[in-house]
Amino acid sequence: GQQVMQIPQYQHVQEGEDFTTYCNSSTTLSNIQWYKQRPGGHPVFLIQLVKSGEVKKQKRLTFQFGEAKKNSSLHITATQTTDVGTYFCAGRNYGQNFVFGPGTRLSVLP
């Protein structure tokens, strides 16, 4: 079945440093979603990517969908303490439901 992997599992950065998490699928995806879960909270939808090579930005966050639609990345520029949390990608195979990756837990040291 479809597998979605994320690296790294954990990332500790100093406030102001950049952060990137990578999402890889074992199969070609129709689209991919990104979610953020704050400690003690629930996953919250951030963005969806659909097109091959698509790049979307939300303030300091940049999301990219690979050309082959099998991988994606989330990059945060100049992290802040409010960025702390776990970032999940969820990939959807054509006609199937979304499969969540294991997440990348981000810690930001002030």
Next chain:
Amino acid sequence: DAGVIQSPRHEVTEMGQEVTLRCKPISGHDYLFWYRQTMMRGLELLIYFNNNVPIDDSGMPEDRFSAKMPNASFSTLKIQPSEPRDSAVYFCASSPGTGSNSNQPQHFGDGTRLSIL
């Protein structure tokens, strides 16, 4: 607009007891999902419904787990009998959509933190 509402927020019970988790999806959403989250296994999809009909229950761990959606505004996840390894945070999520699958974002409830002693 109210989001997805789950109850209870916390549940502590002894093994062997029946546990019922409840979810009220966002009005108008056609899809409802039940997830289980643990440190070891991450976020696992247990079952999802489309228009109150169970579509995929392949993630339900075993026969001790059952889920129902008697109407568009209510769903339950039941564990009977409960075991310590069932301890986890259980999330309900809903999304709008049409047809056989949904391309829409999922809106998660606050979750139920379940502890089985």
